[in-house]
Amino acid sequence: xxxxxxxxxxxxxxxxxxxxxxxxxxxxxxxxxxxxxxxxxxxxxxxxxxxxxxxxxxxxxxxxxxxxxxxxxxxxxxxxxxxxxxxxxxxxxxxxxxxxxxxxxxxxxxxxxxxxxxxxxxxxxxxxxxxxxxxxxxxxxxxxxxxxxxxxxxxxxxxxxxxxxxxxxxxxxxxxxxxxxxxxxxxxxxxxxxxxxxxxxxxxxxxxxxxxxxxxxxxxxxxxxxxxxxxxxxxxx
Amino acid sequence: xxxxxxxxxxxxxxxxxxxxxxxxxxxxxxxxxxxxxxxxxxxxxxxxxxxxxxxxxxxxxxxxxxxxxxxxxxxxxxxxxxxxxxxxxxxxxxxxxxxxxxxxxxxxxxxxxxxxxxxxxxxxxxxxxxxxxxxxxxxxxxxxxxxxxxxxxxxxxxxxxxxxxxxxxxxxxxxxxxxxxxxxxxxxxxxxxxxxxxxxxxxxxxxxxxxxxxxxxxxxxxxxxxxxxxxxxxxxxxxxxxxxxxxxxxxxxxxxxxxxxxxxxxxxxxxxxxxxxxxxxxxxxxxxxxxxxxxxxxxxx
Numbered sequence: 067x068x069x070x071x072x073x074x075x076x077x078x079x080x081x082x083x084x085x086x087x088x089x090x091x092x093x094x095x096x097x098x099x100x101x102x103x104x105x106x107x108x109x110x111x112x113x114x115x116x117x118x119x120x121x122x123x124x125x126x127x128x129x130x131x132x133x134x135x136x137x138x139x140x141x142x143x144x145x146x147x148x149x150x151x152x153x154x155x156x157x158x159x160x161x162x163x164x165x166x167x168x169x170x171x172x173x174x175x176x177x178x179x180x181x182x183x184x185x186x187x188x189x190x191x192x193x194x195x196x197x198x199x200x201x202x203x204x205x206x207x208x209x210x211x212x213x214x215x216x217x218x219x220x221x222x223x224x225x226x227x228x229x230x231x232x233x234x235x236x237x238x239x240x241x242x243x244x245x246x247x248x249x250x251x252x253x254x255x256x257x258x259x260x261x262x263x264x265x266x267x268x269x270x271x272x273x274x275x276x277x278x279x280x281x282x283x284x285x286x287x288x289x290x291x292x293x294x295x296x297x298x299x300x301x302x303x
Numbered sequence: 304x305x306x307x308x309x310x311x312x313x314x315x316x317x318x319x320x321x322x323x324x325x326x327x328x329x330x331x332x333x334x335x336x337x338x339x340x341x342x343x344x345x346x347x348x349x350x351x352x353x354x355x356x357x358x359x360x361x362x363x364x365x366x367x368x369x370x371x372x373x374x375x376x377x378x379x380x381x382x383x384x385x386x387x388x389x390x391x392x393x394x395x396x397x398x399x400x401x402x403x404x405x406x407x408x409x410x411x412x413x414x415x416x417x418x419x420x421x422x423x424x425x426x427x428x429x430x431x432x433x434x435x436x437x438x439x440x441x442x443x444x445x446x447x448x449x450x451x452x453x454x455x456x457x458x459x460x461x462x463x464x465x466x467x468x469x470x471x472x473x474x475x476x477x478x479x480x481x482x483x484x485x486x487x488x489x490x491x492x493x494x495x496x497x498x499x500x501x502x503x504x505x506x507x508x509x510x511x512x513x514x515x516x517x518x519x520x521x522x523x524x525x526x527x528x529x530x531x532x533x534x535x536x537x538x539x540x541x542x543x544x545x546x547x548x549x550x551x552x553x554x555x556x557x558x559x560x561x562x563x564x565x566x567x568x569x570x571x572x573x574x575x576x577x578x579x580x581x582x583x584x585x586x587x588x589x590x591x592x593x594x595x596x597x598x599x600x601x602x603x604x
Contacts, residue, residue, distance in 0.1 A: 119502055139503070146499040150517040150594045159513065160505045184594040204503070 068095040068240045069131035069207035071116065076125035078111050085111045087264040088124050095130075098234065098241045100251035102292065103261030104300045109244040110212055112261075113140065116242060117210050131207045139206035143213040145193035147185040147200075154181035157200045164203060171199040175229060191222035195229070202233070211243040215250070227253055231277050248292045252285045253278050260292065262299035268292075382564040387571065390564040399553075404572065407538060407549040410466070411576075414473025415534040419527060422478040426485025430519070431511070443482065451475040452540050459544070469541040469549075476537035477530035484526025488519030521595065524588050531580040535573060 070093060077088035086108040093099050101109045114120045116127060117140040129136045147156045157168040172181060175195040185193055194214060201209060215223040227250060234241070245251050251258045252272060260268035270292070274284055364384050370376045371383025378386060394400035425443065428435040451472060458468035492515050500514040542551020550569050557565035592598040 117502060119498065137504075142495070142499070144495065146495055148496060148514060148517065150520075150592075151513070159500070160503050160509060186594065186596050200503075 068238065069129045069133075069136050070095045071208060071240065071242070072128040072130065073116075074126045074128075076112075076115060076122045076127055078108070078115060078120070079123050084264050086115070086122075089265055091259075091266065093240060093242065095240055096238045097257060098243070098255045100243045100245055100255040100258045101261055102245055102248060102251050102258060102296065103267075104296065105246075107261045107299070108264045109261055113210050113212050113242060113244050116208070129208060133207060136207045137204055138208040138210055139201040139204050140210040140212060141194075141197055141201045141214045143216045145185070145190075145197045147193055147196055149185050151184075152181065153177065153183050153185065153188070153196050156185065156196055157203055159200060161203065168199070168203055171203055172196070174233065175199045189222075191218050191226060194218065194226060198226075198230070198233075207240065209239050209241045211241065211245075213244055213246065216246060223247075223250070228277075230254065235276065248289050248296065249280060249285075252288055252292070253280065258292065260295045260299065262295075267299060268295055379561070379563060382567060386564050387568050390562075391568050394565070394568075403548055403550050403553050407542065407551070408576075410469050410542075410549065411473060411534050411538050414470040414538070415477045415531065417470065418474030418477035418534070419481040419530050421474070422481030422526070422530070423485055423523070425478075426482045426523075427489065427511075429482075430486040430489030431515070440486075443479075447479045447483070451537065455540065455544055464546065469538065469546070472541045473534045473537045476533040480530040480533060481523070481526040484522045484529075485519065488522030488526075489515055491522070492518035521588075521592060524584060524592070528581060528584045531584065532577065535577055535580070539573065 073091040075088040078086040215226045258270045462468040500510045542549040546552040554569045
């Protein structure tokens with residue numbers, strides 16, 4: 067079901083400016099990987115390259131999957147819901163006769179009974195739930211999350227992180243998450259990549275039982291380490 | 304905890320408003336009536352809003368009537384509203400009124416459908432394809448600046464005084480409002496939504512149907528409303544110049560016979576037709592834009 071991702075010498079530059087230096091990266095199937103780093107180091111660019119929204123200027127990106135048409139789905143910081151489509155029709159965007167499944171997914175993200183509503187009446191957190199259901203209905207081999215909870219308030223964000231953990235516990239997927247939030251990365255990932263200056267500076271495996279909790283002392287120590295790394299990356303700019 | 308937070312039930316405000324300290328004045332900013340208290344009936348207010356827009360026209364007609372009845376207005380200059388209604392009744396009995404109205408309606412409808420359909424198609428083409436934009440937009444913008452009524456003499460020379468020149472003129476008048484609004488509406492659809500549609504595997508056709516058309520619908524409908532106005536305007540001119548029937552001809556004829564009552568009647572008919580056309584497009588707007596925050600209230604009304 068899930069896919070492995072392989073990047074070989076993948077880079078992106080606009081003219082003379084290197085947004086992303088050529089890099090190699092292997093992500094085994096089922097792994098949850100977070101990309102953290104200061105703004106403008108190329109995290110989102112890497113994600114957009116993997117999603118196929120932009121072509122790389124160098125290198126090769128491969129998705130290894132057993133399914134016939136391997137699929138990557140990207141979820142953005144903005145919900146990007148179509149305001150003229152009901153919640154249900156947003157989830158089934160581009161699909162036919164998948165209403166049953168869409169209803170089930172909406173129930174799974176806690177929005178049962180809101181199918182007929184238009185996005186304008188939903189709160190920010192509810193809209194991101196719809197966007198998550200819209201990504202999951204495609205059963206993506208690879209789930210790409212570009213700061214999906216970045217614009218939400220702290221409580222809603224915590225609820226969304228719990229929801230994502232629960233959904234992934236039920237059905238593991240390969241996930242690549244871009245985030246500013248070190249705690250979020252530690253809570254959710256198997257592996258954290260710290261990006262710095264258009265490349266990967268640290269590759270940190272995160273082990274430990276799930277579901278994880280914010281108060282975990284091991285995570286607290288890792289958080290200190292990552293924050294130090296981030297500060298170093300920030301001051302190196 | 305209890306050192307910081309007072310225990311529940313000891314909320315000082317629960318005992319009623321605290322006495323104001325000396326020298327302070329109390330100002331009530333809001334005080335909602337208790338639940339169940341009588342409130343003005345929502346139905347009465349809704350009916351009030353239905354009546355409100357008619358007050359000004361009704362008042363003007365009232366003043367007009369009084370001026371005509373008291374002889375302040377000579378009937379040769381401006382006949383009173385009752386005279387105009389009487390004329391309408393006579394013309395209706397002769398059958399010419401209904402015939403003229405139907406002829407004019409047909410011309411507007413055909414011309415408008417032709418013009419706005421072409422404008423919509425061109426707007427989509429130019430809005431969606433960079434090639435079509437490069438090829439057509441400059442030329443269309445140039446043609447747009449020609450006042451289409453300047454083509455009346457040419458149209459008459461080419462087509463005589465048959466139906467074609469009038470329908471074509473109306474079509475030309477309604478083409479550009481729809482074209483401009485469709486094109487800019489499509490080009491202003493949020494590129495983030497278009498990108499999302501693409502990355503979720505929508506085919507080009509599905510992308511237009513599910514993302515671009517709904518996203519551009521509001522400006523398109525504004526163009527349609529505006530085009531309807533231009534269509535009526537064009538028809539008045541077209542029918543006044545060379546015609547054997549229609550409301551414009553009715554006016555032309557009345558001018559030669561010094562029948563101000565018929566002229567006023569025709570102006571009234573144009574006003575009613577314009578109002579009906581606007582009403583129709585607003586109903587369509589409410590229906591197709593019911594997801595839109597500005598129209599969401601209208602959906603329930």
